[in-house]
Amino acid sequence: MNGRRTEAVRSYGLILAVAACASLAPLFVGSNVALNAMITALIIALAAQGWNVLGGFGGQFSFGHAAFFGAGAYAVALLQTKFAINPWLAFAMAIAFAGLVGLAIGYLSFRSGLRGSYFALVTLAFAEVFRIVANASPFTGGAAGTLIPLRISPANFQFSDRAVFFDLLLAAIVASLCITQWLKLSRFGAYLIAVRENENAAQALGVDVLDVKLKAITLSAAMTGAAGAFYAQYFLFIDASIAFGPWISVEALLAPIIGGLGTVFGPLFGAVILHFLGEIAKSIGGRIPGLDLALYGALLILVIAFARNGLMGMISARSARTTGRGAA
């Protein structure tokens, strides 16, 4: 118990230290282009933190987290434009809504006992259904999407300085890191890991598997929904192919796997590395489209082939070797 507490203190300290360093970044980054790229990377990191709760800790690989990202994004946009709800309140409601969507999808799929490839496929199908509906329904603005009117004011969750938005996003990342750290050491997290390692054994030991999975997908969807809400609120625009497109699902899954599945910092680390590499590829490849993404795919295969616990796993394995301590 004592060792656990020291680990917790050390990890929360590390989270705060990383956040403090990152919050200084806008001071050194002059251009809006670079800040934009960083904000996009952090939004993906937040979506990936959400994916990691269900996929990394719970072992349920979703291929359709765009369903939750899009739910959050559309909710924050539509609550403001159609119902004139204050953006901050809309933001909170969007997170709750995404969580509910997660609960509903989870209930439908887990109750039917879908796992492995089947769960991956059914989540993919849900994201596609949402995309087709959002693309066709007049309520969501159809194929033209929904525009949030520009009204710059802190009360409207719109800022003239992008750095403020960056810091808010960072605060959300810190919150997600803390939730993940809590999850790692909590009893609920232990159940979730037990379900990942061996669902039948967990059930035999008295873990309520359905209940644990439902809580995990709700939390996971709410976190990814928050990322979607940030996206809509930052770009003030959302359409079906951005919100529910397969690319969001893929990035939310790539970042944790490359960074390190079921680790606290893996998704953040993975998302930052991916986007950093992507930017480098873009600057080298110039106007050739797709090179950055092809690189993502190659990295995914390399990590699976040579670093089964992701980049975080490589780092902790190395530090364990040099200091003789176990991996944190």
Added chain:
Amino acid sequence: MPALDILAAAVLNGLMTGAIYALIAVGLTLVYGVLHIINFAHGAMLSAAMFAAFLCFQIGIDPYLAIAPLAVAFFGAGYGLQRWLIGPASHGDDRNILLVTLGLSIIIENLLLASFRSDTRTIDVPYGFSSLDLGFTFLPLTRLMGFGVACLVAAMFWLILNWTDLGKAIRAVAREKLGATLVGIDVRHIYAVTFGLGAASVAIAACLLLPIFYVNPRVGNAYVLVAFTIVVLGGMGSVAGAFIGGLLIGVVESLSGMYFGESLGQLGIFLIFIVVLMVRPTGLFGARA
């Protein structure tokens, strides 16, 4: 309620498309049945095959004549991919295979994007406008050709699986990997052959699609999402189920497109997919992943 002849035309049209869906699904279900994973690169391989057929057309080879050489080439490519990349990289873990094929699909799709850009292209074949007059509707020759060849190839797959030693070995590996090893079957070879057959099926489907559809780097995705549905509907791993499921889904798409409008046509497919997964998950799947 539309008139009967319009309904019949829609069903017929659906069957024509459905046969090509079925062919794509047969390749997917074969790989699923043996390797027990969803091949996420199936769609990207279809896009690659369509570009290969497109390039053939540009140097003067008719898509229907390209079927045989492309099928052989894609069989070889699929064999190599499974034997020397997917197999070794995934360390025998199912989830890893899923992710490696996802990685492959990202690489293939974006290399196509880098080489051909995102432009949508079509080809003009001299017989593109010929059609068969059935009295109540006209049936384009290209669609009829797609239907016929798809049926023929699916039948060939079925014959290979059920009447050859290779088919027997494939079925043995699908049923019981360890037992197959014990009786002297080279499991890694069979895995690679199966993956190669899956690749050959998309190569053939690509040649049939090119005269009636457009090609761009992401074109395969739309087809493969539909193929996933068909594979689940027909029972994962069942070749006959995939074929019948393909025809069924083609008709459903055609009819729901007629009733709900073109943009919602695919909605019916996904709703069926979700409902089937929810209501009869084990009944339709047979063995569990």
